[in-house]
Amino acid sequence: MTASTTMTIRVSSETRQKLERIATDTRRSKSFLAAEAVSAYVDRELGIIDGIKRGMADAEAGRLVSHDEAMAEIDAVIEAAEAERAGKA
Template sequence: MTASTTLTIRLDPQLKAKLGRLADGTRRSRSFLAAEAVETYVDRELAIIEGIEHGLADVEAGRTVSHDDAMASIRRKIDAVSGGAA
């Protein structure tokens, strides 16, 4: 079993009831489902922050493309795939 720690949170009673229904329906504990939800949320938010930081580093290093150049590149790719019918 992996090590764990306890975190106490406040939930709206309706959300707690929904979590309970989900736990019953999936045969998982409310604690398991809450931990899974928090992990998914934290991982997603950290990925967003890391993406922003990576983008800011690209801007600082001058690794950017103008909007017009990006759109021209996209149009060329669309034309290549569609045979110029777009």
């Protein structure tokens, strides 16, 4: 099990009331729910930051697709989906 640490945070009264409602409805402690929420937020934000960094590295290395190429590929996917849907109708 990962070691834990204690943090103190400030939230609005509305957020606290919502957290209390979730805690009651799920029979979980507010601390458990808050820790889960912070963990999910941190993981999501780090994923976004890492994706941005990969994109920036790709751009610096010249690994790019033009807007026209990207739109052509998207249009082809949409057309294929519409054709498939029309064939099933």
